[in-house]
Amino acid sequence: MAFSNKVRVEDLITCVICQELFDDPRLLSCSHTYCRKCIEQTASANKDQFECPLHDGNKILEKDTGSLPLNQGIRELVELYGSTQRSNLCTNCRLVVAEYACDTCKNEKFCSECYETVHTSPVMQKHQRLPTSQELPEMPPCEKHPRKQLEYWCYTCLTVICIDCLLLKHKDHKYTSIDGVTKEFETKININFQGIQSSLEYRIKQAEILINAVDNNSKSNQKKITNIMTLLRETIDEHEEAMRQQILTIEKEQKKQLEDYKTPLKHELQNLNIQKVTFEMLFSSKNYIKLLQTKQEFDDYVNKTNGTLKSLQMPSRTEYYLEELGQLQFIQEKIKQCGRYVEVPPYHNAQLEKLIAENGKKTDT
Structure with missing residues (x-):
């Protein structure tokens, strides 16, 4: 392992x-x-x-x-x-990982090269080479019986014991060999490790799913905000432009009416200036005969002009105001309240929650 x-x-x-x-x-x-x-x-x-x-x-x-x-x-x-x-290093060279043990050379482990070097003599060649994977671990001596090695595990006392302990103080206790309990422990701990690993992997996967869900939820809501705010801005811009165009159209119509009224007045003003200059020139030249001869023309001008002025009606100025504009402040406050990020009430599915809980317990055991 x-x-x-x-x-x-x-x-x-x-x-x-x-x-x-x-x-x-x-x-x-x-x-x-x-x-x-x-x-x-x-x-x-x-x-x-x-x-x-x-x-x-x-x-x-x-x-x-x-x-x-x-x-x-x-x-x-x-x-x-x-x-x-x-x-795990070779006890001879201390440089390479040991590959072999010896049935006679206690507490010694050798790499391939050192084993051959150490066992060159005829006597040493009688030793049996053992792969380190098959080497039995050397057990320490029992504290109470120093001449005996610890070889057993007492289930009753949960401690390691030697053969003398087994025959004396632990004679009626449940026991097994250290090798047996080690393998048993290895099997059990590996099962527990696997259970924990499965539980962790499951929970990590669930966390990743939730992280993706949070990410997707965030992106979805951000997209909604972008779309609705874009639409709102477009609506506001379009409405603003429509209001401006309406104001400009009415302004143009009112100005045209006033210009249409002012144009003949300016024309009459020009005629008046001509008549005034003509009269002043005749009067200043003391050409009274000519002046009196044109008296009827001046009188006709005055009567005609007064008639024209009476016929021209001053256009009435209509004043406009923006209706419901005060509502925009109210709408502004309502917009601030729109789209508040609130928690969705949890949906409880008893059967689903039970299955998830049972799955978690299975992976934890």
Whole structure:
């Protein structure tokens, strides 16, 4: 089992920044772990700020790196991995992982080359070579019976015992061999690990589904806001333009009526000026005969002009106002109340909730 999980174990205890085994592993709030020196060096090179390399948005200032908690579990795993690796080295050269044990050379393990070197003599060649995978672990001596090795597990007392313990103090207790209880424990713990893994994977999957649902809900609501606000702006712009055009049309009509009234007045004013200048020239020249001869013309002009002025009616000016414009303030307040982001009341499905709960219990056991 240890060899099959080797890559996974090394992945767990290797810092993704320096690609070395963790040295003083520090835990970030995002649950990712890095060497303290890697965090400090990265922060120093990045304006005194460290951002999680896994791009989860977690940032920390260099001055706060010392307060990051030690990842005790990872540190202990690194130490265990190191001691396991050292214990698996060839006891002769201490350079290569041991491949063989010897039925006679106790507490010795050899790589292929060292085994041949050590066992060159005829006497040593009689020793039996054993693959390390078949090597039986050496049991420590019993504290109460130092001449006996610990070989059994007492279920009643939940402790390891030797043969003398079994025959004396534990003679009526339920027991088994250490090898047997170890295999039993391995089977049980692997089943438990698998159950926890299944539960975690299920819950992570459910969390991812909910994250996607939250994301989709957010995008959907944002799209609704964009669409309705775009429509509202278009409606407001169109209505504003329509109101302006109505005002401009009425303004144009009223001005035209007044211009139509003013134009003949200006024409009459010009005629008046001509008549005045003509009269003044005749009068100033003291040509009274000519002046009296044109008297009838002046009288006709005055009568005609007065008649024209009486016939011209001043257009009435109609004043307009914007009806219901005060409602816009009320509408403005109503708009502010529209689209409030409120929680949807939970929908309870007892049968579905029961199935989910039962599934969680199954994966937890």
